Amino acid sequence: MNDTFLKACRGEKVDYTPVWIMRQAGRYLAEYRAVRGKADFLTMCKTPELAAEVTIQPIDILNVDAAILFSDILIPCEAMGQGLDFHEGKGPILGPPIRDEDTVKKLFVPDPEESMGFVMDAIRLLRKALSNRVPLIGFAGAPFTTATYMIEGGTSKGFLHTKRMIYENPALYKSFMDKVTATITEYLKAQVAAGAQAVQIFDTWGGIFSPADFRMHALSYVQQIIKDLKEWMQKRGETVPVIYFVGSTAGLLEEIKTSGADVFGVDWRINIDDAAKRLGGDVVVQGNLDPLSLFLPKDKIEENVKDVLSRASSARGHIFNLGHGVVPETPRDNVIALVEMVHRLSKK
C-alpha cells in the first residue's frame, strides 16, 4: 500500500512529498465529464457506484497519493431538513434560508447512515475498489462554512445574512450552530466507521472574520468536532488524521493552530513557510499552489512547485496540494505534470 500520505499526516518520515489535489475528481477531466453527462451532480453524489467511479479516476490518471470521496459539503444540509438543489452554472440553492427561530427549530440532527447512507456506501465500495492502492479521504464542511450556505440560501458575496444573524441574534446563531455541529460530528464519525482513512474539514469561508470573531463564531465549533471525534476514535483504537482547511487564513493562523487538527491546509495567499512558522513550526502543512497558476507554462509551474517544496521543508511534514480546488478550465496535462513534478522534485 502507498501510505506516504498517511505517514506525512502523522509527521513521519517519507521518501517523497505526497500530493493530492482539491477537486481532483472534477470537470477538468474528460473522464469525469463523461460520467457527469449521464447524471446530474446530486444524482452522482447519491449513487455510490458513480461517486466511486469518479473518485478513482484521478488515482489512475494523475497518480496522486490519496483519493478523496466525491461528494459535496451541502449533503448534510438536506439531511437536516433543508431543500437542496444544484442549478447548472448557478451553484447550489438551499431553501428555505435559515434566518429565524422557526426555520432553525424545524432542522434536526439526522442519523447519518439513515439519511446519508449513500455516502457511507460509497466509502465502503471505494475501500474495496481501491484495495489499499492509496488511502481514502472523507470530508465535511466546517459548521460555519456549512451554515453560510444554509443562511444565505446558496453562495454569497458579502455574507450579509450570516453576519447579521451572528451580530443581531447570537443566541439564535448558537442554537443553529449546535445542530449543525452535532450533525457534522456524527457524519464524520460515520465516514470513519465506514472506512475513511483521513478526514478533511473544509472551512472555505472562515477567512471572512476578524480573528476574535473567527475564534468565537467558527473555530470553537471545529474544536468541539475534533475533540469529540478524537475521543470517539480513541475508544475504538482508531487514529484517523484530521485535516483542517480554512480559506484566506493569513490573518488567522494563530487561532487555527488551536483547532486540534493534525494537518493544516494553507491557501496560496501566504508563503507556506510563514504559515508553518505562525502555526507553531513543528506542524504538518498541506498546500499551497495557486490553482490558477496551473495555466502557466510547465517550466514556470515547475519553478513554483520547487518554491513551495523548498519553503515547506521548514515544517515537520508537508502534503502537497493546491491552495483551493482545481478549476474546470485547467489544462489536464498540467495537472498530470504537477503530480509528476512533486514526486520527482521531492524524492529523497
Place this chain on the structure above:
Amino acid sequence: MNDTFLKACRGEKVDYTPVWIMRQAGRYLAEYRAVRGKADFLTMCKTPELAAEVTIQPIDILNVDAAILFSDILIPCEAMGQGLDFHEGKGPILGPPIRDEDTVKKLFVPDPEESMGFVMDAIRLLRKALSNRVPLIGFAGAPFTTATYMIEGGTSKGFLHTKRMIYENPALYKSFMDKVTATITEYLKAQVAAGAQAVQIFDTWGGIFSPADFRMHALSYVQQIIKDLKEWMQKRGETVPVIYFVGSTAGLLEEIKTSGADVFGVDWRINIDDAAKRLGGDVVVQGNLDPLSLFLPKDKIEENVKDVLSRASSARGHIFNLGHGVVPETPRDNVIALVEMVHRLSKK
C-alpha cells in the same frame, strides 16, 4: 480647519483619532438615496454638483474628519475607451472585455481634464463648498484592481480571465498594465492639481495573489505610480499623503510596506497591531473594523472600537476606518454612533 486627518497621515501628534468611513457617501443614508432617486449612479458621478452634494452629506450627518470624493474606480476605464454601464443590482458592466492584443491596442491613455473633467470639477467645487471644514480625499483604483474589471468585464468571483492573461500571456498583461498605470498616474496628478488633499489607491482585489505574484503583477505598478506622483508633487512643493488600501492583506504585508505609501489601509481580517508590526511598526495605519459589525448592538460596537483603538496605539499613527465599505443595509444610527465613539474614546 480640522486638519486632524492630515496630521495623522503625516504621523504627527493629534488630539484624538480621526475617522472617515469607506463609502460614507452611500445608500445607508436616506439623504443619499434621495439624490440617487433623481439620477442614476453614473450620472451622479458625472455631474459635479450632485457628486459634491453627496460627498458633503456625511460631513454634516456623521461628523467625520475627512470627505472623500463621490466617484467610482471604473471612471478611468471609460476614459481609456472601454464601454461602462451600471445595472441596478448587477454591478458594473464593461465592454468589450480586454483579453487580447486587439482590445489592448484600442485603449489609450487619456488626458484626465479632457475626458474626466467632471471629476476635477467636482473636486474644485468641493474645495470651495467645504471651505476647509475637513480635508478632501481623492482616489483611484490600483492598476491591478482596475484591470480585473476591464478583463473580466465586470465583477468576478475567481478572476479566471485575469489570471489566465497574467499566466498565459504575461507580455500582453504588461503592455495592458502599462496603459492602465499611465492613466491612473495622470488621473491622480490631475486630482491633486484640482485640490485633492490626500489620495487613496484602492487595491481591493490585490489579496487574490500569492506574495510573489502580488509583488510582480500588482504591487510593482502601484510602486511606479507612487514614485512618479511623489516626484511630481515635490517639483510643485506639494506633500499630499498617499493611502494604499489592499483587501485581504494579511499574507502580503511584508510586500505592501515597500509600496511607498504614507498610510496603509488594513482590512478587518487581521488584528491591526499585528498588521502594523508586520508593516514595520513605525507606520501610519488606517482601519479596521468589520463593516458588518455595525449590525451589533451599540455597546458591542463600542467594545470593538475600544479594541481597535487600543491595538492601533502601537503604530506611529492611526486613522480609524472600516476594513471595507459600509453596506447599504447598515443602520444609519450606528454609523453616527461609531464616529462619536471614536472621537470620545480616543480623546487625549
